[in-house]
Amino acid sequence: xxxxxxxxxxxxxxxxxxxxxxxxxxxxxxxxxxxxxxxxxxxxxxxxxxxxxxxxxxxxxxx
Numbered sequence: 001x002x003x004x005x006x007x008x009x010x011x012x013x014x015x016x017x018x019x020x021x022x023x024x025x026x027x028x029x030x031x032x033x034x035x036x037x038x039x040x041x042x043x044x045x046x047x048x049x050x051x052x053x054x055x056x057x058x059x060x061x062x063x
Contacts, residue, residue, distance in 0.1 A: 006027075010027060
């Protein structure tokens with residue numbers, strides 16, 4: 001199974017699109033999900049969902 005030890009190991013599109021903090025969250029969520037589900041595509045969706053949820057929570061905190 002794939003897991004990412006550091007943000008440098010993340011796919012290029014993730015490193016380009018996301019801030020360092022969001023990359024950390026993506027990596028943690030992906031690594032957890034890949035062990036849980038065993039599918040990279042599903043783990044990617046879970047990780048992106050975690051990043052989107054965090055972003056939404058941060059936007060709501062600013063209001």
